Amino acid sequence: MAVDPAFGTALRRLRSDARLSLQQLAELSNVDKSHLSRLENHRRAPGPQIAKTLDDVLGAGGELLRPAQDPHPTPSRASTPTWTVAFDPDGSGRLHVHDDDPAVVRWPRPGIADLHTADLLLNQLATLTEMGRWHGPATVLPSLVSAGRTAQAMIGDMPRMASVAARFAEFAGWMAQELGDDQGARWCTLHAAELAAAAGDDDLTAYTHVRLALISLYQSDAHRTVEHAVLAGADRRAGPRVRWLAALREAQGHALGGDDRGFQRALDRAREWGERTTDHHRTPPLGSGTAADLTLVTEGWGLYDLGRYTEAASTLEAGISRVGGLTNRSAVRFRLRQALACAAADDIDRSCDLVDGLLPAIIRLDSATIRADLAAYARVVRRRSREPSVRAIQPGLVAALHRHHGRAA
Missing domain, CATH: 1.10.260.40 (lambda repressor-like DNA-binding domains)
Known part of the structure; x- marks a missing residue:
């Protein structure tokens, strides 16, 4: 207008x-x-x-x-409103249905926080974390941001809320990375680190380096992957679980850089910390998986990057059986890596069978990191495009690669 x-x-x-x-x-x-x-x-x-x-x-x-x-009204404006939620520093906010209209709803700062409030928010985070394992990041990000902002507004009443807010920010960073937004992922992760440090949450402060290492890993930056992982693992204030995850990420960084000896040393360290890691933890745990399954599939992941494709495929097969159902994000991620290893080892029929079973879940999960591996897989099998098994999955492969944020392009 x-x-x-x-x-x-x-x-x-x-x-x-x-x-x-x-x-x-x-x-x-x-x-x-x-x-x-x-x-x-x-x-x-x-x-x-x-x-x-x-x-x-x-x-x-x-x-x-x-x-x-x-004089020229737009008929679609009323039927397709744009909802905008704005938060003020104290946690108060307002909802606009249209930018040009007054707020439909205004709310004051949140009420006084207590231990029960913190537990309720952590339970909400556990639910959102579970949703994030089975659905696309766009499903959980709006709720993550809103609840995390509420927790942050309550820090003045209860310092423990800084740790709760940091947990929401850390997971929001992971979901931003799954959307393909590395800049947003890094910002959320650094914000989580600030909040965790303010709360004295040593585990989470160290864990943010594990997350930054993962961002670097998917950017194919082996040096930065190892650098962040070493920082996390060297933090003596961090618990065994975080140091185990840091060693796994370091191993992946070494493998990406072609350093077989560094990969094996970091993997040995991961096994040592894994033995000291308990599955009895606060809700939800930092990272995903348990020591037994994640160490094995990470080893298979690294073996693929080192070019040891047959070993990678068998190691991933052994580890994946412990991860869970194929609709779970982690299982899909590692099964796709197994398919990559099979294709690189010229076991093309097994590779195509694996991918064919994964395509519906890949489309539903709408993960940028999984799609990156799928693109790598497509490049590997392109040279075998005349084989019947490759031709059979080609339409589904194209469809999955051209999905974005849960919608067909």
């Missing part, structure tokens, strides 16, 4: 006549002060609802409605 200067001029005059400041008018009309300023300075055109609200508040008798009328 074009900006008609008559509206802003009339609004400023009527407000001045009513002896109201911008802040006072904002409070009376439930329209943001900054938005009112843009209206008065002809930088934003008002929507019909906001014009009516201001006309009523100022008793303008319809004067503000005439310049706000749109």
Whole structure:
């Protein structure tokens, strides 16, 4: 909608006549002060609802409605609203159905936090974590951000909430990476590190380096992968689980860089820490999987990067049987890596059978990291495109590679 200067001029005059400041008018009309300023300075055109609200508040008798009328209304606007949720630093916020309209709902800062509140939020995080293992990241990210922001707003009442908020931020970073947004993943992870450090949560502070290592791993940056993993593993304040996960990530970094000896040393260290890792942990645990299964499949992952394809395929097969059902994100990820190893080892029929069974789950999970491995797989089998097994999966392979955020491109 074009900006008609008559509206802003009339609004400023009527407000001045009513002896109201911008802040006072904002409070009376439930329209943001900054938005009112843009209206008065002809930088934003008002929507019909906001014009009516201001006309009523100022008793303008319809004067503000005439310049706000749109000679070319957009019929789809009312049927396809854009919902915008904004949070203030204290946790208060507002919901706008349209940018040009006043807030539909406003809420104050959250109530006083206590131990029960923290436990309830952690239970919510556990539920979202489980959803994230079975569904695409877009399913859980909005709830993650909202609940994490609520926890952060309560830190002043209860310092433990910094640790709770950090857990939400860390998982939001993982989901951002699954969307293919490495910049967002890194920001959320660094934010989690700040919150965890403020809370004195040594385990989570160290674990953020494990997450940064994973971001680097999928960027094919072996050096940074190892660098972050070593920082996490060298933190003596971190518990056995975090140091086990750090050693696994270090092993993957060495394998990516072609360092077989470094890979084996880190893997041996992972086994040592894995033996000291207990499955009795707070909810939800940092990272995924248990020591027995994840160590084995990570070994298979590294063997593939080192070019030892036959060993990789058999090791992954042994480890995957302990991970769980094929609709789980981790199982799909490692089974696809097994398919890659089989294809590279010229076991093309077994490879295609594996991928054919994974394609529905890959589409539903809508994971950028899994799709990256699927693209690598497509490149490997392209040279065998005339074989019947490859031709049979080609349509599904193309469809899965061209999915984005849960929707067909």
